[in-house]
Amino acid sequence: MAFFILRRIGVMALTALCLTFVVFFLTNLAPNLEKLAKTQGNARMSDAEVVSWLDRNGYGGPLVVRYGEWLGVVPGWLREDPITGEWRGRCLARGQDPAEAARFCGLLQGDLGYSTVSATEVSSIIGGRLQLTGILMFWAFAVMVPSALLVGVLAGMREGSRTDRTLSTFSIASTATPEYVSGVIFIVLLASSQIGISPLLVEWGWLEGGTLFFGSARSAMDGVTFWNFTLPVMTIALYGMGYIARMTRASMAEVMMAQYIRTARLKGVKFSNIVMKHALRNALIAPFTVIMLQFPWLLNGVVIVETLFNYKGFGWTLVQAASNNDIELLLACSIVAVFVVLVTQLMSDIGYVFLNPRIRIS
Amino acid sequence: MEALSWSGDLGAFLNPVLMVAGLGFVAAFIANFMLTLVGLRPGEMVVNADHSLSLQRTPVDYTLMAMKYAVALFALGVLGYVIGGMILASPEQGGILGGMAARLTPVWLSLAALFAVSITFKRRLGLYGKLFDSPIGMIGFGLVMFWIFVAVFSGIIATHGPIDVISQMRNEVPGSPLPAPAEGQYAYYLLGGDNLGRDVFSRVIYGGFEVLKIAPLATLFAFMVGVTLGLPAGYYGGRLDTGITFVANLVLAFPVILLFYLLVTPEIVAAGIPNYLSMVLFVFPILFFSVLFNSRFRTDPPKRNLLVGGTVVIGGLAYLSLISNPSDPDLPMIFRLWPEVLDLFDIPGNLLIVFVSVVFVNSPTVFRIVRGIVLDIKTRDYVAAGQTRGEGPWYIMLWEILPNARGPLIVDFCLRIGYTTILLGTLGFFGLGVSPESPDWGSTINEGRRLLTIYPHPALPPALALMSLVLGLNLLADGLREESLKD
Numbered sequence: 003m004a005f006f007i008l009r010r011i012g013v014m015a016l017t018a019l020c021l022t023f024v025v026f027f028l029t030n031l032a033p034n035l036e037k038l039a040k041t042q043g044n045a046r047m048s049d050a051e052v053v054s055w056l057d058r059n060g061y062g063g064p065l066v067v068r069y070g071e072w073l074g075v076v077p078g079w080l081r082e083d084p085i086t087g088e089w090r091g092r093c094l095a096r097g098q099d100p101a102e103a104a105r106f107c108g109l110l111q112g113d114l115g116y117s118t119v120s121a122t123e124v125s126s127i128i129g130g131r132l133q134l135t136g137i138l139m140f141w142a143f144a145v146m147v148p149s150a151l152l153v154g155v156l157a158g159m160r161e162g163s164r165t166d167r168t169l170s171t172f173s174i175a176s177t178a179t180p181e182y183v184s185g186v187i188f189i190v191l192l193a194s195s196q197i198g199i200s201p202l203l204v205e206w207g208w209l210e211g212g213t214l215f216f217g218s219a220r221s222a223m224d225g226v227t228f229w230n231f232t233l234p235v236m237t238i239a240l241y242g243m244g245y246i247a248r249m250t251r252a253s254m255a256e257v258m259m260a261q262y263i264r265t266a267r268l269k270g271v272k273f274s275n276i277v278m279k280h281a282l283r284n285a286l287i288a289p290f291t292v293i294m295l296q297f298p299w300l301l302n303g304v305v306i307v308e309t310l311f312n313y314k315g316f317g318w319t320l321v322q323a324a325s326n327n328d329i330e331l332l333l334a335c336s337i338v339a340v341f342v343v344l345v346t347q348l349m350s351d352i353g354y355v356f357l358n359p360r361i362r363i364s
Numbered sequence: 365m366e367a368l369s370w371s372g373d374l375g376a377f378l379n380p381v382l383m384v385a386g387l388g389f390v391a392a393f394i395a396n397f398m399l400t401l402v403g404l405r406p407g408e409m410v411v412n413a414d415h416s417l418s419l420q421r422t423p424v425d426y427t428l429m430a431m432k433y434a435v436a437l438f439a440l441g442v443l444g445y446v447i448g449g450m451i452l453a454s455p456e457q458g459g460i461l462g463g464m465a466a467r468l469t470p471v472w473l474s475l476a477a478l479f480a481v482s483i484t485f486k487r488r489l490g491l492y493g494k495l496f497d498s499p500i501g502m503i504g505f506g507l508v509m510f511w512i513f514v515a516v517f518s519g520i521i522a523t524h525g526p527i528d529v530i531s532q533m534r535n536e537v538p539g540s541p542l543p544a545p546a547e548g549q550y551a552y553y554l555l556g557g558d559n560l561g562r563d564v565f566s567r568v569i570y571g572g573f574e575v576l577k578i579a580p581l582a583t584l585f586a587f588m589v590g591v592t593l594g595l596p597a598g599y600y601g602g603r604l605d606t607g608i609t610f611v612a613n614l615v616l617a618f619p620v621i622l623l624f625y626l627l628v629t630p631e632i633v634a635a636g637i638p639n640y641l642s643m644v645l646f647v648f649p650i651l652f653f654s655v656l657f658n659s660r661f662r663t664d665p666p667k668r669n670l671l672v673g674g675t676v677v678i679g680g681l682a683y684l685s686l687i688s689n690p691s692d693p694d695l696p697m698i699f700r701l702w703p704e705v706l707d708l709f710d711i712p713g714n715l716l717i718v719f720v721s722v723v724f725v726n727s728p729t730v731f732r733i734v735r736g737i738v739l740d741i742k743t744r745d746y747v748a749a750g751q752t753r754g755e756g757p758w759y760i761m762l763w764e765i766l767p768n769a770r771g772p773l774i775v776d777f778c779l780r781i782g783y784t785t786i787l788l789g790t791l792g793f794f795g796l797g798v799s800p801e802s803p804d805w806g807s808t809i810n811e812g813r814r815l816l817t818i819y820p821h822p823a824l825p826p827a828l829a830l831m832s833l834v835l836g837l838n839l840l841a842d843g844l845r846e847e848s849l850k851d
Binding site for chain 2: 013017020021024025028029031032033034037164170171174175177178179180182183186187189190193194195196197198213217298301302305306309310317320321324325327332335336339340343344347
């Protein structure tokens with residue numbers, strides 16, 4: 003068991019290393035750097051000026067060395083500016099004495115670099131944004147998982163019944179509705195002042211002008227309320243729900259066919275008892291894996307929903323960083339995303355082994 | 365001219381019908397739910413003493429029956445709109461719904477013909493025919509074929525061009541008349557105008573063409589890549605398997621949106637990364653077919669040489685024309701070496717990039733599925749028999765294992781086209797699509813969402829269109845899976 007976990011962690015570290023290198027390579031291509039030099043320095047720079055700007059700001063030199071600096075295993079660059087005579091470097095705050103600064107400052111030292119667009123430390127931006135996204139994800143999970151499990155168990159306990167067919171069709175429909183479609187439909191139905199429910203409610207005098215729900219979650223960044231957070235949470239939860247529900251249904255249906263369930267039925271155990279006490283625990287092993295693997299998917303959903311609802315969390319930051327060519331911020335976002343994906347994969351692997359008595363005992 | 369109403373003259377008669385059907389369904393559903401909660405069950409068959417069967421009806425049965433008839437009535441009402449619209453022809457009488465139904469006439473006729481022929485001969489059509497035994501599969505197939513026919517006839521159906529701008533029609537509501545319609549020009553914007561004054565209805569129709577042009581083909585390429593890599597990985601196992609699986613997991617560990625941003629942004633495109641990717645990915649179909657024919661006809665050299673040679677020459681020519689574009693000076697040297705004369709066709713840069721990134725994102729998943737199936741099938745007896753007969757490994761993979769894996773692969777193919785459609789929509793939604801003017805659904809939703817709460821009509825039709833196509837594909841896959849499991 004320990005060997006299994008160690009091996010998984012080893013593979014995971016290797017994967018993380020490869021992935022970060024790929025992202026680093028793709029964000030540090032020559033055109034990216036040229037654009038960076040022109041936005042930071044002067045839009046009408048000549049090619050030679052671009053090269054010298056890049057060199058002065060630590061973007062020169064071979065890619066592998068810069069990757070090492072960013073990772074924190076190669077000492078950060080340090081140069082004396084030929085014009086002003088000032089010492090500048092990766093680990094140096096402006097005006098700091100080079101002797102006092104740390105030699106290494108990269109990911110391993112917890113230094114994520116400097117965002118060129120917003121002119122602040124990346125770590126200070128990422129922290130707050132992740133917190134906002136964490137709230138969104140928490141609520142999305144809190145809505146999605148219980149309802150998906152309920153739908154799946156109800157559908158799977160009597161395979162082929164009318165309930166099963168209705169709920170299965172519902173889950174298929176929910177997997178066919180990506181976030182940008184359900185979000186648009188929700189906004190039109192519930193948060194538009196022109197059509198949908200809100201004008202009706204205003205007409206009936208149940209609502210004082212405005213709309214029932216808010217079409218933008220900007221106010222949710224200060225305080226989450228039912229009215230500004232329902233739509234984003236529902237939008238994320240709906241797309242993921244169908245998939246988990248279908249997996250739960252398949253697993254539940256399989257368990258209900260098992261011999262021991264038939265034995266219990268023949269002994270005369272009540273159907274509700276069979277479902278609650280005998281079937282449920284075994285049926286929930288497979289969905290656990292799926293729920294864990296749903297995290298990366300949720301990350302996608304978060305990016306779309308945050309863009310659609312103007313909620314300035316992690317996904318919104320990622321989009322902004324990518325479209326503004328904010329290299330270090332984008333790198334940090336990728337690290338977070340890749341980290342979430344790999345950790346959930348690891349947890350789902352280990353969790354599966356722990357939960358499944360057949361593997362655990364052997 | 366007056367703006368069109370939604371239902372026109374038909375509404376006076378058909379709206380009450382639809383209303384009754386809807387209310388009846390809701391009432392019956394609530395009644396059914398309550399009765400089940402109270403503990404009533406549907407009636408059961410009872411075997412009488414004289415061996416005849418009788419069905420005892422309970423109130424639950426009556427509510428279910430009411431629901432069934434309500435759905436049937438609703439379907440009839442919708443059919444009434446379609447037929448009414450086709451008969452009345454002029455949009456002033458048929459309203460918006462009737463007008464749209466009239467424009468879609470070729471689609472309705474083709475659908476009716478296709479279903480009539482298929483249902484008549486369904487016993488002779490294999491798995492395809494069996495699809496018509498499952499209502500779910502039939503609905504899914506109907507939705508998919510609807511959009512395919514819309515794409516085929518898009519030039520006839522659309523009322524205006526996809527990028528024709530009439531600036532007075534900016535953000536006009538559905539059914540608005542044109543300010544000064546020219547002779548022969550359709551006088552209304554059936555679903556209103558978008559924020560630039562283009563016809564929403566026509567853009568949704570052309571958008572279907574855009575999406576169906578890319579999604580199935582991209583999925584097919586992803587399958588070629590996945591199958592060509594998954595077969596040997598599963599069959600041989602060992603180092604090869606470990607290596608390819610590791611790379612596949614690398615790609616899968618990227619969140620899709622990050623990957624798209626990394627692949628599609630202008631800087632990355634300027635560095636030629638998507639071109640290198642296409643250079644790698646498009647080799648696989650040629651490889652696949654060469655190995656396929658070679659393993660089958662190895663014992664018959666003339667035929668083998670003809671088929672493999674043909675594949676390599678035709679495929680190679682298409683491949684080189686596809687990846688190289690000598691007239692584009694921005695590309696790296698390697699893509700400009702191929703002579704202009706032999707460059708049969710050029711794919712517009714953005715289209716190629718979108719296509720390649722969608723293939724790239726999809727192929728690792730296909731690889732995993734194929735590998736899993738091969739791991740299962742290679743333990744079967746007929747594979748062992750093939751090995752004892754001295755068949756080569758590639759013959760066993762491509763002509764013994766692959767045909768037996770077709771069931772799950774066909775089902776996954778349908779699902780994956782739907783997923784690819786969603787991916788294309790995502791690209792469009794983030795403004796990374798084929799081109800900013802392109803009428804594909806994702807880009808249209810992206811444009812419409814800015815003013816969504818005030819003008820919902822430009823974003824809603826493409827959203828519903830995308831949903832119905834993906835839903836159709838998912839239902840079709842479900843029906844296929846069910847029917848293929850039956851025997």
